[in-house]
Amino acid sequence: MFSEFVKTPAVGEWISPADAMTLAIQEGAKGTGYVSPNPLVGCVIVDSDHCFLASGYHKRVGHDHAEIDALKNLGDPSRVAGAHVYVTLEPCAHQGRTGSCARALAPLKPASVIYAVEDPNPLVAGKGAQILREAGVRCELLSAIARPATAGSGAPEISSEDCTELAAQAEELAEIFLHNFRAKEPFVAVKVASSLDGKMAFLSGESKWITGPDSREHVQLLRARYDAIAVGRNTFVADNPSLNVRHASFPGFVNKAVVFDPSGKTLVAMQGSNLTSVRPPENVLVLVDAKLSVQNPAGVRVLKVPMMEEGAFMMDELFAALRAEGVHSLMIEGGSHAYGAFFNAKKVQRLHAFIAPILMGGKHGLAWTSHFGGASMQERVELKRVQKQSFGADEYWTARV
Numbered sequence: 001m002f003s004e005f006v007k008t009p010a011v012g013e014w015i016s017p018a019d020a021m022t023l024a025i026q027e028g029a030k031g032t033g034y035v036s037p038n039p040l041v042g043c044v045i046v047d048s049d050h051c052f053l054a055s056g057y058h059k060r061v062g063h064d065h066a067e068i069d070a071l072k073n074l075g076d077p078s079r080v081a082g083a084h085v086y087v088t089l090e091p092c093a094h095q096g097r098t099g100s101c102a103r104a105l106a107p108l109k110p111a112s113v114i115y116a117v118e119d120p121n122p123l124v125a126g127k128g129a130q131i132l133r134e135a136g137v138r139c140e141l142l143s144a145i146a147r148p149a150t151a152g153s154g155a156p157e158i159s160s161e162d163c164t165e166l167a168a169q170a171e172e173l174a175e176i177f178l179h180n181f182r183a184k185e186p187f188v189a190v191k192v193a194s195s196l197d198g199k200m201a202f203l204s205g206e207s208k209w210i211t212g213p214d215s216r217e218h219v220q221l222l223r224a225r226y227d228a229i230a231v232g233r234n235t236f237v238a239d240n241p242s243l244n245v246r247h248a249s250f251p252g253f254v255n256k257a258v259v260f261d262p263s264g265k266t267l268v269a270m271q272g273s274n275l276t277s278v279r280p281p282e283n284v285l286v287l288v289d290a291k292l293s294v295q296n297p298a299g300v301r302v303l304k305v306p307m308m309e310e311g312a313f314m315m316d317e318l319f320a321a322l323r324a325e326g327v328h329s330l331m332i333e334g335g336s337h338a339y340g341a342f343f344n345a346k347k348v349q350r351l352h353a354f355i356a357p358i359l360m361g362g363k364h365g366l367a368w369t370s371h372f373g374g375a376s377m378q379e380r381v382e383l384k385r386v387q388k389q390s391f392g393a394d395e396y397w398t399a400r401v
């Protein structure tokens with residue numbers, strides 16, 4: 001996610017195979033916020049000498065896929081003959097809301113189509129590549145072009161290390177889609193702002209502001225990645241959060257907010273809250289105990305979800321309720337009880353932790369990890385592909401869980 005940025009070359013400028021795939025990944029990320037439930041996908045086309053021709057990306061659900069966008073940006077399809085096409089996800093084989101990308105590319109006779117990640121959709125997996133191969137196009141998964149496997153063949157080559165890294169980045173680009181397909185569950189991210197000693201609030205509930213303005217601005221960008229932003233009812237009461245996307249890159253962006261509130265006590269306070277003043281009430285989803293009948297004066301969406309004896313919502317039913325509302329990804333922004341429920345159920349896929357260089361101290365301050373793990377090393381949560389970045393004085397850590 002934080003790889004070296006590749007500038008889009010001028011048409012006719014040489015670009016290395018590794019940079020072409022990096023550029024395709026960067027292109028794909030431009031669709032953030034607008035493609036759900038589809039994947040973010042980017043595409044780069046270079047000529048037979050590896051000089052840049054065009055790039056494209058999937059801009060919006062129901063609109064052109066990345067390959068078609070790149071072809072349109074290229075203008076003249078005859079220029080694809082003998083060219084190399086880099087795409088972050090296997091070209092689709094099937095006719096969905098839009099046509100098959102593999103069938104659009106095949107008659108144009110590119111010399112090769114290199115894709116970074118195989119599509120897990122059974123309608124596509126391996127079939128897009130097959131359509132291209134049957135048309136005589138060399139179509140390879142990125143790992144197959146790793147040097148030295150094809151050294152000296154004259155076809156695009158990328159070092160084994162770069163292939164592994166680029167495949168991992170392409171997988172991260174499409175991680176929400178891939179998880180939805182593989183697990184048949186929404187993708188869950190956790191975002192926390194904590195002190196260096198792991199505290200997210202004082203006993204009084206005071207938590208503003210632990211991190212600085214640069215971190216908080218980045219959170220606005222992160223919010224656009226997910227279909228909904230969720231909090232527990234204590235956080236709703238303590239902070240009256242908006243949970244919307246306030247960033248110049250996303251003008252007028254309207255997202256969904258979720259509140260976990262078994263007793264439905266927040267429903268009265270929803271009227272006039274920041275959650276309902278920044279988005280239509282039907283975009284606020286309040287999850288309550290399925291056994292309750294509740295008053296809903298603000299007209300928000302009340303989702304009735306059965307509870308486990310321990311007082312948390314049943315996870316399968318919670319996910320089913322969210323998917324029925326079109327929520328394929330969720331970022332939980334607190335508090336510690338909400339984090340605990342998802343970590344304990346092993347349902348967190350990504351962590352976004354903003355760590356401020358302050359110590360909040362005290363025995364009773366709220367540690368963000370206080371409701372999961374803690375009994376033995378066996379309960380530890382392992383983080384993979386940890387990446388770090390500074391935002392002002394804060395350190396931002398993101399990792400796969």
Ligand SMILES: NC(=O)c1ccc[n+]([C@@H]2O[C@H](COP(=O)([O-])OP(=O)(O)OC[C@H]3O[C@@H](n4cnc5c(N)ncnc54)[C@H](OP(=O)(O)O)[C@@H]3O)[C@@H](O)[C@H]2O)c1
Nearest residue numbers: 193200201205232233234235312313334335336337338341
């Ligand atoms: N620094 C940060 O990043 C940050 C972020 C957010 C919040 N905060 C602070 O954290 C504090 C609140 O944290 P908290 O741990 O006390 O509360 P919380 O997690 O916000 O809310 C806890 C309550 O929400 C309900 N809940 C949450 N997850 C649930 C689930 N999976 N199933 C069923 N019910 C669920 C339960 O309600 P019932 O009690 O009705 O069962 C639970 O007691 C506030 O002071 C806030 O300012 C800090």
